[in-house]
Structure formats: C-alpha cells, structure tokens
Amino acid sequence: MPNTQIQIFDTTLRDGEQVPGCTLNTKEKIEIARELERLGVDVMEVGFPISSPGDFESVSRISKIIKNATVCALTRAVPNDIEVAADAIKSAKRPRIHTGIGTSDSHVFNKLRTTREKVIERGVAAVKLAKKYVEDVEFYAEDAGRTDNEYLAMVIEAVIKAGATVVNIPDTTGYCLPSEYGEKIKYLQENVKGIHNTTISTHCHNDLGLATANSIMGVRNGARQIECTINGIGERAGNASLEEVVMIMRKHNDLNFDTGINTKYLSEISAIVSAKMNMPVQANKAIVGSNAFAHSSGIHQDGVIKSRDTYEIIDPEEVGALDSSIVLTARSGRAALNYRAKKLGFEFCKDELERHYQAFLNLADQKKIIQDQDLIKLFSVAATG
Template identity: 75%
Template structure:
C-alpha cells in the first residue's frame, strides 16, 4: 500500500498567538512564517485579518513572502470578515479563506442564540461568498467534537455543495476521547455525499491532554490534514503539537501515513517559537523538550551506551539534536561515568574506575548534576592515572 500524505496546517501564528503573553510583532511573524515554510508545512494560518489592523498587515505580508505553502486567513461566517480576509490574501500564491460557525447545541443555543437551520444557512452563505474570492475554501464546524453527528453531516454536505475544499472538524473544547473523535471522522467519511471531493481536517485542543491522540485517531479514520502548532502552543491547555503528530506518523510506517515535514528542523523551530513567544518548553515535552533524549538513571544509561535503541525510539539526529545526553547524577552507574570520562580523554582500568566512582558518588550526593569540570577536578584530586 502506498504512503498517503497528511497535510500539516500550522496555526502557530493564529491559534498559537492567542495565548496570553505570546503576542508577536510583525518581524517575528515573518521570521516564523519563513521557518514554517522551510520546515515543510503545507498550510500556514497567518492570522485573523478582521481582528486588528496589525493582524491584517501581518497576513498580507506573510502572503506576499510565502512561495510554496498555502497561506490561510481566518474569518467568522460574517461578510466583512470574509471580505477582509480576501483582501489580506490578495498577494498569496496559494490563498485559502478559513471560515465557519459553531454547530454544537451549546454554541447554537447559548453563543449564537439561533437555530440549526439558520446555522446551516449562514454556513452555506459564508462558503459561497469566500468562493467568489479564492478557489480554496476551508470550512470549520466549531465545537464539532460536541456536535450531533447527523447534523454535522448535514452541514458538511451543504458546504461541500457550496464549494468548500476542506472540512475542519474541531474538537474545540478538547472534550473527545480518541475513539469518539475517530468514530466521528469515520461517520463523516461514510455518510457525507461528496466527502471524497474534499479533505477532512482535524483541529484538536488539549484540555484533557488528548489533542495528539485525537488527531492521530482522526487521520487513521480518514482525515488527511492535521491542524497543529509548534510546541503545542494555543489557547487554554494548547493545541495539537506539530512535532508530536509528525514523529508519530514517521515512527509508525505501517500506518502508511506521513508528512512533508523536514524533521531535522523540529528542534530548531521549537526553540525559535519558544524564544519569540516567551513561552518556555517544559523539559519533559515529547520530541523537543530538553530531557527528551537525556538519561540519568544508571540502568537506562548503560542500555543507551550499549545500544541507543534500548531506550530511545527516535534517533535524536532525526529531530535536529546532535546526540543523546548522559546526565551524571547520584543515580548514575559506572558505565555512565566511564563513558563521560572517556569523552574527556580519561580511560581507566577497572580498579581505577572503581576508585573514581566512589569519589564521584560523594560529589553526586552533594550536587544535582555532576558536570565536566567536576570530573576534571576529581581526576586531579585523586591523582588517578589512565590505563595504558
């Protein structure tokens, strides 16, 4: 079976930037957009043009500089939103308007204060209007995760007829379990007339820590685009993390699903976004956290030194990290100490290593981590002599 490509729709500059304290200026947005294109994302959601003059100008500038990726602008199912997005995207080589409306009972009753039929009408009108300005129109059914499947299918079918090219099925509140979200995508694949002419898209939030799992469940069941952000930044608990879904698909080739992402740029891109958004990446973050390829337990260190795959399912070089890190602590064993000493040019026989290890443990009990300078001092103070 041939490998099917999953498009990566990056919304770091739109959904990601909605995080309090993560505001980017124009220059920062342009730098990140260039990096995203270099990374290989298929779609860059550059912003929400109607939201402010600054966002309009940013979308316009990103549209003008981007050569390979589709540039997308968000809008509500509101005429002026769509017209403003179309204007901002005029300079894009591959423009896309992303428009939509809430479809769950909660959104219809409490947010929109309308009816299902009115929502259906507005959805169709929005897509038809956007279609007058761009060929590529993505429709989002906000809070699709909590929307009745039968009504959701009606909306999807109607917007396909109106000209939508991509259907975004967001788990806006991060409520779904993976099996529920996967089943929802499967239901649409099997029950929406014309679904074979469009691309289904996942857009999952991480309120219950399930954004990545839900996105993977979505593509396994027929979605062919994942909406995500670098480092999983986004409102509340964040969005699906780009680096996670990309590497899951890459590490599970039997799924026959992959992306166009240059994974060797993942760590570099993560650091750039973290620095510009002033949003630190937690140390134990999958793929790009500082501890993702670090080992401090003696058992783990011994295994990794003997054969990296013993405790690492990803080669760090594949995501732009030079090497695994052997961190010396009081939990480290002789193998790790010998490994680090050899890196520093010291090669001891067993008896000398045993003496060094006893002194090492005393240092390690006083410090959280033993660094190279400590090892040099240990060798000098103990007058240790390297083996011939």
C-alpha cells in the first residue's frame, strides 16, 4: 500500500521574510520561488499583498512564473485584503487565498476586542468573499493552539460550510506540547461536520523548540498539509523546518507518510535561502547544518569508517550534502588518522601509525582542528627525521 502523501506548504517567502533583516527584493523572491518549485513543494505562500506595493508586485510576478505549485497569498479577514490578494494572484495557474482571524481568548478579547460570535461571522464572510475569486480557499484560526477545542470546532465547521477547502490550525505561539497538538487535530477530526472533505493543515512555531514534533503529531492525527520554511526561518524562534519534517517522514517508514520533495536539493536551497536572507544556518542544525555529517569523536569516527549507518541515519547524498566528514581533533583515534592518511596517499604499518599518532596528538593539543596540510607536513617531517 503506497504511503499517504503529505502536502508541503512552504511559507519561507511570507512568514520567513517577516524576520527582521531578512527582507527580500522582488528579484530575490523570484529566485527562491523557482528553487522551491524545483524542490517540489506543493504550495508556496509568497507574500501578503496588502502589506506593501513591493509585496504585491512580488506576488503578482511569481504568480505568472510558477506552473507546478499552488501560489498562495495571505490576507486578514478584511475585504480589502482579500480583494488585493485576488488581484495579485489572478495570473496564477493554481491560485489560493489564505485568509483568517484570531480565535483564542487572547486574540478575541484583547487584540480584536470583539466577541466569539463576531469572530465566526468575520471568518465566514472572509471565506465567502475569497471564494468569489478562487476555488481554493484556506482559512487560518490564528492562535488555534491556545483556543478552546469546542469553540475552535465551531469556527472550523462554520468556515468549511462557507467553502474553505483547507483549514489551518496554527500553534501561533509555539505553546502546545506534541500530545496536546495531536489531540487538538484529533478532536477536530471527530467533532467537525464536513472536515473529511477538506485538508487539515499544521502551522507550528518553534518558541519552545517543538515545531517539528508538533507538525509530525499533527499528521499522525489527521492533518494532511504541513506549513513550514527552509531552515526553519520565521517569526521569533522560527517555524517548523521543511527539511526536518520531510526527512522524518522519509526515514520513518512506519509512519506511512511521504512527500513529493526532491530531497537532493535540500542542502542547496538551504544555502541559497541562508545567503539571500542573511541568516546563517547554525552548524549543528539538523539535516543542513555544516556539522550534520561531521564526526570528531574517535569512537564515532571508527564506527562511521567501518559502516556509515553506525552513526548516520541519513546518507549525505540523500539531502545533497557532501560526503561524511571525519574532522581530526585531539579526540580522534588511530582509525581516523589512518583513514585520512590513506586518503592523502600514505600507507603505514602498525608501528609507523602508532608513531605518527603520538605526534598527531601533540599537534592536536596545540590546534583545535588538524587540516590535511598539517598531516602532510607531519608525515613528511617524520619520514625525513
């Protein structure tokens, strides 16, 4: 039986671009949009057209270029937002309007200063208006993570009845525990009339480091779309990381989920987004960090040299990364030194290796990392000595 396909909704160009200092111009957005299409995302949210003339232009131009993915524009539950978004994506082959409103008590009573009933009315009106322009309408219940499940179910049922094709259940503040978020999706599955005719979407933030875990729990409980970004870039602590959710589903066959993502492009697009947005990727970042396939511990190096999967559950080639890296430090063992020596064209007997290893340790205590040129010099000095 084939795996259930999970739709990947990338919001790098909308939520990711909201990070201070990460603003992109239209040309840069188009370049990244093309890379996202090559990567194989199902939906790309490319902007918030009402926010500025520049954003409107970017959404409009991307809509004319992208052919294989759905192009989505964000709005509030405000008529003018929706009308402007509809104009921006009118040339898209697969257009989607993403509209919504806050549903938690904090949003309803403190931010919107309205009533729960009025929020439902506004949400329904927004979906109905968007439906006049496009068939594919996604509704987001902002701060759904902190919204009472019974009230959230009422909101979702009302917007589905109004014509929503996708319902987004955001953990806007990254508050939920995975079990809580999974139960929320399950509750909606079991208590909302008509929900099985729509797609449930996750949109999880990483304020407590749980965005990826919550996204996976969401699909395990019935969600069929994950909203995420390249490198996990996004507001505050970021969004669910595209490369993480994709590779979790790829590696865990028991989940019976997969995506249409061409994972061999993950490292490349990670680097492109990092450079364009001036957001360095932390070295220990899962999947795409510079140390993701690097080994410096002697025990780990020995295991990887003998069999890569001893310490690596992902083949670097799967994600377009360079080969596993054996980093020589004072923690490295004889096996790693011998491995690197052979790569450089040196062959040693056991006694020679031991002699070189002691010299290597003395040098490694002085330097943090031993480079190839250091080894060549070390081996050459020992040979002439």
